[in-house]
Amino acid sequence: MTDIQDLDSRKAAILEAVVTEYIGTAQPVGSHHVARAPGINVSSATIRSEMVALERDGYLAQPHTSAGRIPTDKGYRFFVDQLTEPGVLGPAQRQKVSRFFEQVHGEMEEMLERTSGLLSDLTSYASVVLSPGHEAAAVRSVQLVGLGPRVALLVVVLADGAVEKRSIDLTEEVPDEVLAAASARVQAAAQSRPLGALIAPEPSGDATVDRVVALAQSVLEDFANEVHDRVFVGGPSRLAAAFDAVETVRGVLQTLEQQLVVVSLLRDVLERGLSVAIGAEHGYEPLSSCAVVVTPVSVDGQAAGAVGLLGPTRMNYPEALAAARVVSEHLGQRLGGTLESGSPGAPSPAPSPTGAAAGAGGPRPRRRARGRR
Amino acid sequence: MTDIQDLDSRKAAILEAVVTEYIGTAQPVGSHHVARAPGINVSSATIRSEMVALERDGYLAQPHTSAGRIPTDKGYRFFVDQLTEPGVLGPAQRQKVSRFFEQVHGEMEEMLERTSGLLSDLTSYASVVLSPGHEAAAVRSVQLVGLGPRVALLVVVLADGAVEKRSIDLTEEVPDEVLAAASARVQAAAQSRPLGALIAPEPSGDATVDRVVALAQSVLEDFANEVHDRVFVGGPSRLAAAFDAVETVRGVLQTLEQQLVVVSLLRDVLERGLSVAIGAEHGYEPLSSCAVVVTPVSVDGQAAGAVGLLGPTRMNYPEALAAARVVSEHLGQRLGGTLESGSPGAPSPAPSPTGAAAGAGGPRPRRRARGRR
DNA sequence: GGCTGGCACTCGGTACAATCGAGTGCCAGA
DNA sequence: TCTGGCACTCGATTGTACCGAGTGCCAGCC
Numbered sequence: 001m002t003d004i005q006d007l008d009s010r011k012a013a014i015l016e017a018v019v020t021e022y023i024g025t026a027q028p029v030g031s032h033h034v035a036r037a038p039g040i041n042v043s044s045a046t047i048r049s050e051m052v053a054l055e056r057d058g059y060l061a062q063p064h065t066s067a068g069r070i071p072t073d074k075g076y077r078f079f080v081d082q083l084t085e086p087g088v089l090g091p092a093q094r095q096k097v098s099r100f101f102e103q104v105h106g107e108m109e110e111m112l113e114r115t116s117g118l119l120s121d122l123t124s125y126a127s128v129v130l131s132p133g134h135e136a137a138a139v140r141s142v143q144l145v146g147l148g149p150r151v152a153l154l155v156v157v158l159a160d161g162a163v164e165k166r167s168i169d170l171t172e173e174v175p176d177e178v179l180a181a182a183s184a185r186v187q188a189a190a191q192s193r194p195l196g197a198l199i200a201p202e203p204s205g206d207a208t209v210d211r212v213v214a215l216a217q218s219v220l221e222d223f224a225n226e227v228h229d230r231v232f233v234g235g236p237s238r239l240a241a242a243f244d245a246v247e248t249v250r251g252v253l254q255t256l257e258q259q260l261v262v263v264s265l266l267r268d269v270l271e272r273g274l275s276v277a278i279g280a281e282h283g284y285e286p287l288s289s290c291a292v293v294v295t296p297v298s299v300d301g302q303a304a305g306a307v308g309l310l311g312p313t314r315m316n317y318p319e320a321l322a323a324a325r326v327v328s329e330h331l332g333q334r335l336g337g338t339l340e341s342g343s344p345g346a347p348s349p350a351p352s353p354t355g356a357a358a359g360a361g362g363p364r365p366r367r368r369a370r371g372r373r
Numbered sequence: 374m375t376d377i378q379d380l381d382s383r384k385a386a387i388l389e390a391v392v393t394e395y396i397g398t399a400q401p402v403g404s405h406h407v408a409r410a411p412g413i414n415v416s417s418a419t420i421r422s423e424m425v426a427l428e429r430d431g432y433l434a435q436p437h438t439s440a441g442r443i444p445t446d447k448g449y450r451f452f453v454d455q456l457t458e459p460g461v462l463g464p465a466q467r468q469k470v471s472r473f474f475e476q477v478h479g480e481m482e483e484m485l486e487r488t489s490g491l492l493s494d495l496t497s498y499a500s501v502v503l504s505p506g507h508e509a510a511a512v513r514s515v516q517l518v519g520l521g522p523r524v525a526l527l528v529v530v531l532a533d534g535a536v537e538k539r540s541i542d543l544t545e546e547v548p549d550e551v552l553a554a555a556s557a558r559v560q561a562a563a564q565s566r567p568l569g570a571l572i573a574p575e576p577s578g579d580a581t582v583d584r585v586v587a588l589a590q591s592v593l594e595d596f597a598n599e600v601h602d603r604v605f606v607g608g609p610s611r612l613a614a615a616f617d618a619v620e621t622v623r624g625v626l627q628t629l630e631q632q633l634v635v636v637s638l639l640r641d642v643l644e645r646g647l648s649v650a651i652g653a654e655h656g657y658e659p660l661s662s663c664a665v666v667v668t669p670v671s672v673d674g675q676a677a678g679a680v681g682l683l684g685p686t687r688m689n690y691p692e693a694l695a696a697a698r699v700v701s702e703h704l705g706q707r708l709g710g711t712l713e714s715g716s717p718g719a720p721s722p723a724p725s726p727t728g729a730a731a732g733a734g735g736p737r738p739r740r741r742a743r744g745r746r
Numbered sequence: 747g748g749c750t751g752g753c754a755c756t757c758g759g760t761a762c763a764a765t766c767g768a769g770t771g772c773c774a775g776a
Numbered sequence: 777t778c779t780g781g782c783a784c785t786c787g788a789t790t791g792t793a794c795c796g797a798g799t800g801c802c803a804g805c806c
Contacts, residue, residue, distance in 0.1 A: 052799090067798065153536070157518045403769050422772095
């Protein structure tokens, strides 16, 4: 327990005791309880006077006179910043994670979805898994498949295994051969280039083919902007118990339903180099009674999505941080392994040393996530 | 379902009044209120004695002595069965729906997801949209795309526009040419057949190709079983306000998170020919304080998924039925239109005549009756 | 000087009684 | 057969008293 900037060590210890206790009980904690906490060797009277100071400085608040204190957002912030050792998961939970990643299989999206289930299982908070972006991934295949006389489906496979599709209205009947020819031309032009850096296919001389090619090409270019970072929200029902005001629950759930908001929330937090955003810090008003824990996922040293947890501000930060970190590591390795089938697990990368400021990978360019209204 | 028919018209009217009032206020309703209801021309004393009978017969219940009555599941059931005219949406809502379906675009999955948003918007209940099954859809395209030296992605496009994918571990390096050859063979064998009735490709003579073909083929066969009907749950946050017990909310939300459960719930209800399942009727214990309204979606006369609403048993059935029906119709037309781009909207199919027991055959004998005198 | 124990005070929570009123069951009479 | 009237029930509300956790302050002690 080191001395921290503007709080002497005794105040820090008291604050820590209050936060810890409050996280456990959700009840305002009084000087008496603090006095009984381990590491505190002063009387309750002393603690009271310290608490007055902590309240004056904005670390604690009192729901009403003659009640104990509860931490403010600032109080939690201090507590989190002060955490030195990353929290540790229990052996049972650790094993759950290992088991999960040994056994999980299937498509990336499915895997991410299940990962979010795992995270919320581990922590009993709502979890959030942000899928890796695709802007850097090269196009492996483009295909036009006829679905009806005037409708074709454009299917794009990226090097990272993502598949995007979009149906195209051809406005008039196009024979299969033309579709195939167009498909081949688009494919040839896009092959091995990332979506962001496509080149236009040469004209073929056949007007119909060129028309279809142009249609497909424009959809392809749309993808470059639209290719969405999907977000998987796990276990939102956990939040029902986290707040006592039904209104709060409803508001939070409603916000979580807007995937766009969740994505930008996570992105914002990551961009600010935080791994924890508490209460109003993240600036999303409906979530002002929530805290968010985010950990970027890196695959082979590259930033690739993120995992996070969302709970009440009185969430168990050490545990949440530990869970997010462990899952993020496993997930990164697993995703790295996908493309090189059966590659031996690389040695565990060193965990970032502190609870905050894990600026992995530097700032990422802002990208649009697909809007769900 | 037993003796639901034997309510004389006065009892029916009283029951209807109780249900209507309770749906609106969520408060137990007393004989006085019923007496004031339109169409009721008897005194509260008479109503009281009728209510005693209704309670004895299980249509009403009393939270405690000297409180008003609330409908039981059986009471709601009678009320719903008795509905003759389908409820009508307000003009504003109707317009919302039309607008939505004029403007909606993009992939089917996205469309379904947004449709579920629309439904819950219209009704302020949680909504459920079940994607059409793919068993009958023919394979339009199968493609093996190399992702890494030892990994390929199998991408299948079905005639209805669905795209399924699965990565395949090739266990050893396979050159692109071999992949392409295998891809062509698998495609040739599967082309135009539904997933359920695949035939095995002929051996090619090249051992490596055949090995890859076999791998792909087995994955393809897996799809036949696994291709799951996706379900989109919209606006679960609406449920937070619907129940007062937090525990109930949590349980319901948790159940909704298990997509598998939701799918079979809907499937069960549809199979039993119901369009409404109330409380314990559907047999899913955690949802026993919920009611489900389901309407199948038909595309060109073929059953194709379903839309539904999930709310408290005291939900507004007429409105919910109307919303589900309207959205189902629009959705069916829209989906039908997808494959024949720009087909003119067919004239609105006649709505099913009754609120319940769509499969029950016989013409609806019962008529709603009013108090006389 | 800083810490401590003691003390008066505050105020939410609980327990209990009184009251209110919505609602019931029953019954005599039209 | 229905109705108005009546006695009764019981949850909800209000008021009062009290308990106890917690506070702020202060005099005294190390």
